[in-house]
Amino acid sequence: MAKAPKSRKSPAKSPSDDTDFALHSLQDALEKNKRFKASDEQLQHFYEQMLLIRRFEERAGQLYGLGLIGGFCHLYIGQEAVAVGLQSALTEGLDSVITGYRDHGHMLAYGIDPKVIMAELTGREAGISKGKGGSMHMFSTEHKFYGGHGIVGAQVSLGGGLALAHRYNDDGGLCLAYFGDGAANQGQVYETFNMAALWNLPIVFVVENNQYAMGTAVKRSSAETEFYRRGTAFRIPGMKVNGMDVLEVRQAAEIAFKHVREGKGPVLMECETYRYRGHSMSDPAKYRTREEVQDIREHKDPIEGLKKFMIENGSKEDDLKAIDKDIRKVVSEAADFAENLPEPDASELYTDVLVEEY
Amino acid sequence: MAIELKMPALSPTMEEGTLAKWLKSEGDEIVAGDIIAEIETDKATMEFEAVDEGTLGKIMVEEGTEGVKVGTVIAILAGEGEDASDIEAPAASGEVDDVQGEGKDVGREESEAEITKPKPKAEVRDPDVPEGTSYTSTSVREALRDGMAEEMRRDERVFVMGEEVAEYQGAYKVTQGLLDEFGPKRVIDTPITEYGFAGIGTGAAMGGLRPIVEFMTFNFAMQAIDHIINSAAKTNYMSGGQMRCPVVFRGPNGAASRVGAQHSQNYGPWYASVPGLIVIAPYDSADAKGLMKAAIRTEDPVVFLENELVYGRSFDVPDMDDYVLPIGKARIMREGSDVTIVAYSIAVGLALEAAEELAGEGIDAEVIDLRTLRPLDRETVLASLAKTNRLVIAEEGWPTCSIASEIIAICMEDGFDHLDAPVTRVCDEDVPLPYAANLEKLALIDTPRVVKAAKKVCYRD
Numbered sequence: 124m125a126k127a128p129k130s131r132k133s134p135a136k137s138p139s140d141d142t143d144f145a146l147h148s149l150q151d152a153l154e155k156n157k158r159f160k161a162s163d164e165q166l167q168h169f170y171e172q173m174l175l176i177r178r179f180e181e182r183a184g185q186l187y188g189l190g191l192i193g194g195f196c197h198l199y200i201g202q203e204a205v206a207v208g209l210q211s212a213l214t215e216g217l218d219s220v221i222t223g224y225r226d227h228g229h230m231l232a233y234g235i236d237p238k239v240i241m242a243e244l245t246g247r248e249a250g251i252s253k254g255k256g257g258s259m260h261m262f263s264t265e266h267k268f269y270g271g272h273g274i275v276g277a278q279v280s281l282g283g284g285l286a287l288a289h290r291y292n293d294d295g296g297l298c299l300a301y302f303g304d305g306a307a308n309q310g311q312v313y314e315t316f317n318m319a320a321l322w323n324l325p326i327v328f329v330v331e332n333n334q335y336a337m338g339t340a341v342k343r344s345s346a347e348t349e350f351y352r353r354g355t356a357f358r359i360p361g362m363k364v365n366g367m368d369v370l371e372v373r374q375a376a377e378i379a380f381k382h383v384r385e386g387k388g389p390v391l392m393e394c395e396t397y398r399y400r401g402h403s404m405s406d407p408a409k410y411r412t413r414e415e416v417q418d419i420r421e422h423k424d425p426i427e428g429l430k431k432f433m434i435e436n437g438s439k440e441d442d443l444k445a446i447d448k449d450i451r452k453v454v455s456e457a458a459d460f461a462e463n464l465p466e467p468d469a470s471e472l473y474t475d476v477l478v479e480e481y
Numbered sequence: 482m483a484i485e486l487k488m489p490a491l492s493p494t495m496e497e498g499t500l501a502k503w504l505k506s507e508g509d510e511i512v513a514g515d516i517i518a519e520i521e522t523d524k525a526t527m528e529f530e531a532v533d534e535g536t537l538g539k540i541m542v543e544e545g546t547e548g549v550k551v552g553t554v555i556a557i558l559a560g561e562g563e564d565a566s567d568i569e570a571p572a573a574s575g576e577v578d579d580v581q582g583e584g585k586d587v588g589r590e591e592s593e594a595e596i597t598k599p600k601p602k603a604e605v606r607d608p609d610v611p612e613g614t615s616y617t618s619t620s621v622r623e624a625l626r627d628g629m630a631e632e633m634r635r636d637e638r639v640f641v642m643g644e645e646v647a648e649y650q651g652a653y654k655v656t657q658g659l660l661d662e663f664g665p666k667r668v669i670d671t672p673i674t675e676y677g678f679a680g681i682g683t684g685a686a687m688g689g690l691r692p693i694v695e696f697m698t699f700n701f702a703m704q705a706i707d708h709i710i711n712s713a714a715k716t717n718y719m720s721g722g723q724m725r726c727p728v729v730f731r732g733p734n735g736a737a738s739r740v741g742a743q744h745s746q747n748y749g750p751w752y753a754s755v756p757g758l759i760v761i762a763p764y765d766s767a768d769a770k771g772l773m774k775a776a777i778r779t780e781d782p783v784v785f786l787e788n789e790l791v792y793g794r795s796f797d798v799p800d801m802d803d804y805v806l807p808i809g810k811a812r813i814m815r816e817g818s819d820v821t822i823v824a825y826s827i828a829v830g831l832a833l834e835a836a837e838e839l840a841g842e843g844i845d846a847e848v849i850d851l852r853t854l855r856p857l858d859r860e861t862v863l864a865s866l867a868k869t870n871r872l873v874i875a876e877e878g879w880p881t882c883s884i885a886s887e888i889i890a891i892c893m894e895d896g897f898d899h900l901d902a903p904v905t906r907v908c909d910e911d912v913p914l915p916y917a918a919n920l921e922k923l924a925l926i927d928t929p930r931v932v933k934a935a936k937k938v939c940y941r942d
Contacts, residue, residue, distance in 0.1 A: 181513070181532040188489025190551055195493070219688065253721030260719040269687050269724065274711050280677050281712055284684020284692075291640070291666065291690055314677025321672070399514070400530075405492035407525035413516065420514055469592035473599055475722035476756050478780035480602050481809030481856050 149360045149390060150351075152378045159208075159373035166433055169211065169369045171446055173203035173426050176228040178447075178454045179237055180400075183227065183244055187404045191462060192244045196258045199228030201399040204425035205331050206232040208372025209299060209394075212380055217294065219267040221282040222301035224259035225331075226271045229301065233266045237453060241461035248467040249460070255467065255475065276309030278302060279328065283315040286326035286389075297325040297383045305336025307350050313357070319389040320357040327379050328354070328391045331366065333398040338410040354391035366394030367423045370432075397423065484533050484558040488542070490551045491520060491527045498522045499547045500555060509537045511558060518544075518555070535560045601860065605807040607771075616797035624766035624798055625655050625731075625787065628773030629693060631803070633663055636691060639777055642669040642682055643695030643732075652697045653733060653792055679705030679730070683712045683782075686728035691777060696732035699748045699786065706751075713782035714757030729776045731785035734762070735827060735877050736925060738790065742913035747878030749825070752784040753854040753887070759808055760854040762786040764829035766796040768852055771806030779808060786854075788827045788877075811858035813865070817847035820935050821865040823888055824875040825851040828926060832875045835931035844939055854884055862888060863896050870901040871938040875931045880908035902938040907931050 161169065180198040187196045199206070202225075210220065210232040222229045230240050235251070243250030244258050251261050261271040269285060272278040282300025289296040306312060307330050319326050330350040334341055341348050351361030360382070364375040372394060379390040397419045401408040408416075430443055488498065499521040505511060511531045518529040535558040542555040549555065619627070633639045640663075645652045647660040647670040660668040671678040675696065682694035696702040702709065713726045736745040752760045759781050763769045769787070776783040798804070814829060815836050824832040829850045836846040847865050851858065866872050872892055874885035885906035892904045910924040936942045 184530075185489075185532055188491070188551075189487060190490045193493060221684070251721070252719055252723070255721050256719040262716075262720040262724045264720075264724050269684070270716075270720075272712070274707055277680060277707065277712055280680025280708070281684035281687065283677070284681040284686070285688040287681055287685045288688030288690050291685070311676045311680055314672075314674040315681065317672060317674065318677060318681060322669075405495075405522075405524070407527045409525070413528075466589055466592070468594045469596050470594035472596050475718045475720075476599075477759070478717055478722070478725055480599065481605075481759075481807070481853075 146355055146358075146360050149362050149378050149382060153362060153364070153375055157374060158368070158370040159377065161370060161373070165211070166429070166436075166438075167446070169207055169373075170426070170429055170433065170443065171450065172207045172211075172232055173369065173429065174447060174450050175237065175453065176203045176206070176231050177426060178450050179231060179241070179457065180227060182454050182458050183241065184400065184404065186241075186245065186458060186461070192258065193246065194257060195224070196244065196404045197225040197402065198398075198400045198404070199225055201419070201425075202331060202333055202366065202396045203228060204369035204372050204429075205329070205366045205394045205396055208369040209329060209376045212373055212376035213299065214296070216267070217296040219269055219285045219289070219296065219298045220301075221269040221278045221285060221298065222271070223275060223278050223303060223306060224271070224273050225303070226259065226261055230261060230263065230268060233263070233268055235263050235266055235268070237457040238460040241457040242464055245461040246466060247461060247464045248471070249464045253467055253471060253475070255471070276302060276306040276311050279306065279309070279312045280315040282326060282328075283319050283324060286319065286324035287322070289325050290322075295384065297327060297380060299327050299329060301329045301331055303336065304330060304332040304334065304341050304345065304350060305339070307353065308336070308344060316354055316357040316359055316389070316391070320354075320359050323386065323388040325383045325386075326389045327383055328359075328389060330391070330393045331396055332393055333396050335398065335402065335410065337402040338406065338408075340410065349393070351391055351393035354389070359389050359391045362390065362392045364392055364394045366396035367425045367428065369425055369429055483538065484535060484560060485554045486517070486556040486558055488549045488551050488553040488555050489520070489529060491522050492524055495522045495551060497548050497550045500542050500544055500549050501526060503540060503544045505537050507537055507540055511535055511537055533558060533560075601809060601856065601858075605810055607806055607810070607812070608801075608804065610799045610801065615800045617800055618795045619766045619770075619798045620793055620795045621766050621769045621787070622653070622655050622792040624770040625773055626657060626659065628770040629656070629777070630659060630662065632774055632777040633659070633667060636777075638689065638691040639693065640667040640669065640690065641693045641695060642671055642678060644671055644673055644697050646670060646695050651695075653789060655787070655792070656695065675701050675704040676708065679708040680712065682730075683708045683726060683728055686713070686726045686782070687716065687724060691727055693729045693731060693777065696730065698737075698744060698789070699732050699734040700744050700746055702730065702732065702748070709752070709758070709782070709784065710755050714755050717781070718757055725780050726782045727780050729783045729785055731773075731776075732787060733789040733792070734786035735788050736790075736909070736914055739916060739918065739921060741916045745914040747876075749786055749854050749878060750883045750887075752786075753857070753884060755855075757782070758855060759783040760786065761808065761852065762826040762854055763852055764791065764826055764850050767798045767804070768806060768812065768850070770798055771804045772808065772852065774803075774805045775808050778805070786826065791827050791830070806852075809853045809856045809858060811861040812850045812852055813847065813861070814850050815846070815848040817845040817869065819845045819869055820871040820873060820939055821847045821849060821862075821869045822873050822875055822931065822935060823849045823851060823862055825854060825884065826877065828875040828877045831926060831928045831931055834928040835875070835935060838928065838932050839935055842936070842941070844935065844941065846935055851884070857887065857891070859891050859895070862891060866892055866896045867899045870899050872900075872904045873931065873934045873938055874904070874906045875926060876906065876908045877926050878909055879911055880906055881911060883908055902940065905934045905938055907934045
């Protein structure tokens with residue numbers, strides 16, 4: 124029999140010790156004050172970021188149509204407010220982000236150069252992964268962006284590991300782990316919820332509920348369609364957020380990040396959003412009506428919504444148009460860059476398989 | 482400026498399609514998001530959506546046209562301030578023009594560079610053990626633990642996680658004493674949740690730590706194999722060398738004793754088939770310790786395969802401060818000139834026993850312990866083959882698609898001229914491992930079978 128260890132205390136208080144646990148505490152805080160009070164500068168920044176994602180993705184769709192982007196290409200159009208609202212609240216250089224294969228928007232929201240992202244999509248040597256990763260596999264350790272993962276749900280437990288590293292190093296950072304309503308039915312998500320709550324990890328789980336897991340509507344795949352409730356079994360507080368309103372997303376981020384940074388453990392945030400395009404470029408999207416998509420575009424579009432708010436608050440339409448023009452230029456330059464640079468050298472085939480030589 | 486609308490590729494494989502229907506007419510105002518046309522691919526009818534704003538100037542391809550090549554101009558869009566009726570329609574042709582900024586497909590010239598595979602580092606040998614060094618008889622179990630503990634003392638980032646690794650002191654007592662020394666922050670008990678904690682361990686490595694993830698046995702790692710392969714092994718390559726994943730997955734592998742089919746399998750060949758992974762399977766205590774330390778230090782993800790039946794065996798370990806062995810180098814356990822027996826893990830013991838027996842019959846066998854299964858030390862195997870001209874592989878595992886198969890391929894490809902007899906493999910029987918004692922014995926590799934095979938390749942049976 125082994126001798127008893129000196130310390131039998133687990134590092135964190137068990138979640139079940141907390142009798143005052145209130146699943147709704149964060150949601151209540153959000154309900155009280157739903158929209159972030161942004162400065163004019165911040166508003167403009169949100170607008171630029173969302174528009175950059177929109178225009179970038181439209182162009183990516185075009186380049187795919189022209190055969191310059193191959194394989195799978197999952198566009199973020201419609202979901203822009205989620206990445207922009209959340210990531211604008213992160214502490215740069217400290218917090219980490221991880222997501223699935225619909226990752227272009229998150230990278231752009233991080234301020235990563237659109238050129239190297241587009242060049243990765245076209246499989247060129249100047250791409251952020253040297254053309255070896257492609258649309259679904261992009262990383263920027265410099266920005267603490269950890270991918271870009273092609274296996275549905277894998278990023279959730281990997282994100283748990285990033286959060287573990289934050290706590291291990293006691294650096295005060297948190298991990299933002301995005302996944303979709305489809306990934307929300309993967310078993311490892313709940314394995315991670317359990318450990319994240321048990322170990323009090325600094326992580327915000329974000330379900331980007333865009334209503335369809337590829338072609339399967341939420342109600343056809345999920346017994347509990349209110350994803351923010353799915354942390355209940357692990358005593359993780361949930362938040363339900365309008366993911367089409369960047370100011371509400373940002374406000375929710377403020378509340379969730381504060382909770383996590385105070386050492387109170389993980390948060391599960393559901394952002395209700397909508398993907399305008401098919402699951403990937405080759406999806407004919409016959410599982411929903413054209414009217415449904417059109418209705419969201421006309422009434423809930425995150426960019427139009429913010430534009431309206433900004434004009435009501437004194438922004439000039441012409442100024443916003445000028446922003447659009449600038450962004451089109453940035454995207455065109457990125458596309459030119461990505462089309463004209465060479466593919467990776469053949470000598471790169473066997474590089475980066477391993478880091479070390481043996 | 483007028484914008485050319487081109488026949489889009491709507492699936493990864495589409496080369497041409499049918500322009501089924503125009504939903505807009507010439508002169509119509511178009512805003513981004515409008516569906517302009519329906520296009521039939523080989524798989525489905527897709528909607529063609531406008532990205533730019535303008536007026537539909539000229540339709541170049543009539544609806545109902547089949548076999549429209551991807552990239553063909555199908556319509557012209559007049560931009561803001563342009564009169565759609567003024568647009569000069571380009572001559573319709575099947576040829577696809579390259580237009581700057583709109584899919585000018587350049588940069589795809591054949592690379593003149595050669596594809597170069599990495600070559601093994603020349604002359605890497607085990608560290609010299611200075612004369613006069615004392616040795617301590619140590620069990621493999623303790624040697625593994627000592628290797629981990631030394632690295633944990635050396636590097637704050639190293640930690641251990643897994644089922645029962647801390648308070649229970651290890652299901653097989655490999656982590657015994659680590660909690661006492663390093664505390665619960667660095668020796669972490671996990672719930673029974675292999676997929677989840679393998680992912681957390683892998684993510685922690687991406688985040689800059691040096692996790693050692695223990696699987697109670699590698700049979701359970703099948704639930705986590707996605708993270709080992711898709712998340713850990715491929716990340717460095719997919720990120721163009723940007724993101725590393727220095728994690729060690731370790732635990733007992735292979736058949737134990739009377740635990741039946743689901744708890745008795747050798748995963749060496751599975752992991753050894755994956756580029757991006759290092760796979761280590763030591764036999765004795767010194768190798769267990771020296772290679773464990775190397776596994777923890779390397780920047781690459783490692784699968785470290787131990788063997789439950791070997792944990793309790795004791796071997797000499799040199800009393801050295803920092804005994805680190807090279808990854809990817811086999812070890813000649815016994816020199817010989819008549820036949821080579823290649824083995825790894827528990828089968829090394831059988832090979833050594835067989836060599837003893839063969840010596841009694843006048844056959845001088847050389848025994849090679851591969852130690853690392855990936856990258857495989859081809860050079861040592863081929864050099865031995867060149868010397869003995871006969872080779873047998875002993876492997877505790879299934880024969881099909883095995884390490885033995887791989888060694889045979891290497892010998893055929895690069896050692897054919899040295900062969901005086903067909904290379905022969907001695908593996909477990911090709912069945913799920915049975916429970917009944919007699920059947921289990923029949924199914925598993927044993928020394929007499931290795932002896933028999935060696936005699937056969939020496940034409941002495």
